[in-house]
Amino acid sequence: MPREASQTVLDVVTYIQRALDPTLAYRFACRVGMCGSCAMMVNGVPRWTCRTHVDKVAGSGMLELAPLKNLPVIRDLVADMREFFDKWARAKGEFRGRSTREDDFARVRPDSAPRMQADAGIECIGCGVCYAACDVVKWNPDYLGPAALNRAWTLINDVRGKENLERLRAVAGDAGCHACHSHVSCTERCPKHISPTAAIAGLKREVTKAVLHGDL
Amino acid sequence: MTFRGEARLWIAQRASAVVLALCVAVHLVTIVYAVRSGLNAAEILARTRGSVAWFAFYSLFVLAVTVHAPIGLRSVLGEWAGWRGRSRDFALLLFAAFLAWIGMRAVLGVFA
Numbered sequence: 001m002p003r004e005a006s007q008t009v010l011d012v013v014t015y016i017q018r019a020l021d022p023t024l025a026y027r028f029a030c031r032v033g034m035c036g037s038c039a040m041m042v043n044g045v046p047r048w049t050c051r052t053h054v055d056k057v058a059g060s061g062m063l064e065l066a067p068l069k070n071l072p073v074i075r076d077l078v079a080d081m082r083e084f085f086d087k088w089a090r091a092k093g094e095f096r097g098r099s100t101r102e103d104d105f106a107r108v109r110p111d112s113a114p115r116m117q118a119d120a121g122i123e124c125i126g127c128g129v130c131y132a133a134c135d136v137v138k139w140n141p142d143y144l145g146p147a148a149l150n151r152a153w154t155l156i157n158d159v160r161g162k163e164n165l166e167r168l169r170a171v172a173g174d175a176g177c178h179a180c181h182s183h184v185s186c187t188e189r190c191p192k193h194i195s196p197t198a199a200i201a202g203l204k205r206e207v208t209k210a211v212l213h214g215d216l
Numbered sequence: 217m218t219f220r221g222e223a224r225l226w227i228a229q230r231a232s233a234v235v236l237a238l239c240v241a242v243h244l245v246t247i248v249y250a251v252r253s254g255l256n257a258a259e260i261l262a263r264t265r266g267s268v269a270w271f272a273f274y275s276l277f278v279l280a281v282t283v284h285a286p287i288g289l290r291s292v293l294g295e296w297a298g299w300r301g302r303s304r305d306f307a308l309l310l311f312a313a314f315l316a317w318i319g320m321r322a323v324l325g326v327f328a
Binding site: 172176181204 | 217224
């Protein structure tokens, strides 16, 4: 494997497929850290491979690649992401607005507390790194996982949205935010430096308030 | 269990943890005081027997343990042993009753 300056792990995988083994299956799209397609296990750690330099992760000269953990494998380095995204839907991860096209634009102050909470988690690219890093996902297959819960938290803080009580119902309980042990692996590994741990803590707070108020 | 029940268990465990943090601190300070003061068993019992304050404190301690430990064990059994469902919750109710029994037996032992 020729070493080159600024070589990424994705460069290595691409070289293997083009020069050594054309049957190798892997997934990528943008190559610039936007699409979230190319995540895989690199020396046992989930990483986005297009933005991971070989120099940073192959100190011993060895590079062991595997498909993302905690997901079924389709082939070679390709993990089946269906379960991962189905859980976003189960966490009510789709935006539903309260206004209609007849209404004026919503005015949301960027420095308002809910908007800042939402902004903190909004840049998720759905790469699945947090999901592969999470011990609770491994132990509890029904657990929605850090990304889906982070998504729910951004929506709960979106003042234009609705159905937040339904969303809290969807994310509460043993398969939801209450299963998180705050190991912080998701936050440590997130390539976008998002803290799903903080989002999950926020969900726990909101569920607690709703239960104590008798809303849930 | 419903999401509401799960959420209540979570609240109960966090609330009992707050009580336990206080109880454990008071308990440790009491032990250190008793040891450093050179109190023997008879002198300790002389202080605890008939003391409503110590009885109330250690009863609260036992109650917090009875609530806290089974809920934590519930997660451990579910995640590490794959034991979920009603049988797990029933077994943990028995475990909670056992903790309450041995705890209150010890409290009554130094109070009565």
